Amino acid sequence: MIEVHNLTKRFGETTAVDDVSFTVLPGVVTGFLGPNGAGKTTTLRAIAGLHRPTAGTTLVNGKPLDQHEAPLRELGTLLDAGNLQPGRSARAHLAAIAATHGLPRTRVDEVMELAGIQEVGQRRAGTFSLGMRQRLGIAAALLGDPRTLILDEPINGLDPDGVIWVRKLLKHLAAEGRTVFLSSHLMSEMALTADHLVVIGRGRLIADAPLSDILTATSESRVAVRTPDTAALTAALVARGVTVTATAADSIEIVGMEAPEIADLAARLGARVYELTTHATSLEDAYLSLTESSVQYRAAAFTSA
Numbered sequence: 001m002i003e004v005h006n007l008t009k010r011f012g013e014t015t016a017v018d019d020v021s022f023t024v025l026p027g028v029v030t031g032f033l034g035p036n037g038a039g040k041t042t043t044l045r046a047i048a049g050l051h052r053p054t055a056g057t058t059l060v061n062g063k064p065l066d067q068h069e070a071p072l073r074e075l076g077t078l079l080d081a082g083n084l085q086p087g088r089s090a091r092a093h094l095a096a097i098a099a100t101h102g103l104p105r106t107r108v109d110e111v112m113e114l115a116g117i118q119e120v121g122q123r124r125a126g127t128f129s130l131g132m133r134q135r136l137g138i139a140a141a142l143l144g145d146p147r148t149l150i151l152d153e154p155i156n157g158l159d160p161d162g163v164i165w166v167r168k169l170l171k172h173l174a175a176e177g178r179t180v181f182l183s184s185h186l187m188s189e190m191a192l193t194a195d196h197l198v199v200i201g202r203g204r205l206i207a208d209a210p211l212s213d214i215l216t217a218t219s220e221s222r223v224a225v226r227t228p229d230t231a232a233l234t235a236a237l238v239a240r241g242v243t244v245t246a247t248a249a250d251s252i253e254i255v256g257m258e259a260p261e262i263a264d265l266a267a268r269l270g271a272r273v274y275e276l277t278t279h280a281t282s283l284e285d286a287y288l289s290l291t292e293s294s295v296q297y298r299a300a301a302f303t304s305a
């Protein structure tokens, strides 16, 4: 479990994290979202004991990390996959970490196999692609068989195979009862991986809720209807206070009424319905609406002039 209590971190004039509190529970995958510069990495580094908080506390499995006898057995981290000695082999890199922390050498082979890098164990880490470095970083995070894991952008640079591997691995680790907390900007992947989300913007907490709640609370689903009787159906829907938008000569989009109710209404009117599709809110839509006012770095909009 991770507990963040009233965490504030300032770097000179910049307040990177501003009085943030949340708890990350074991048994589920929790995603950490926020625009660039929102304070995600700073929060993760504070949890890992790499930043001293300006105010507030972070606890891992009930204690500050440095008060645990064997921190690597409590918390595994992937915070900077580029942080490697380039001349060292992957195996030597993992063996050095294992030796420093009194972990058995046999664990090195186990995690290399878990991460799918046993074939390249003898290669110098400096020759690794970003994806291979990510896998090596994840192997290192797993060395201590930790109860809690934090991973900053673990799928950055991974090929589709690698992305699916990380998704399955994280779900498996959570199902074993571990605490899994990861940041990512890839919303479609987050929607497939996370059960719970913590969202921050400009250093402040915006949301801390199950993924399903965030999807239903932030925006409404739309129902697209293809019918040659748009006029009759539109009039009946508008009379019931529903928002209707014409999208083509034979198509309308409806917000505020569910598909079965629309189908029943059309049947009563004798309106012919050729297609009826519910478009659920995507995590990307929900995220954009949640963080709308906290985006610091926004590019100029593209125009099609």
Ligand SMILES: Nc1ncnc2c1ncn2[C@@H]1O[C@H](COP(=O)(O)OP(=O)(O)OP(=O)(O)O)[C@@H](O)[C@H]1O
Residues within 6 Å of the ligand: 011, 014, 015, 016, 034, 035, 036, 037, 038, 039, 040, 041, 042, 043
């Ligand atoms: N060591 C540091 N010294 C000074 N400012 C810092 C330092 N680390 C982070 N910051 C600033 O703190 C703010 C939060 O940065 P942080 O890296 O935590 O955001 P983030 O949410 O991880 O962003 P991104 O998605 O771009 O990685 C930014 O304004 C950043 O410039």
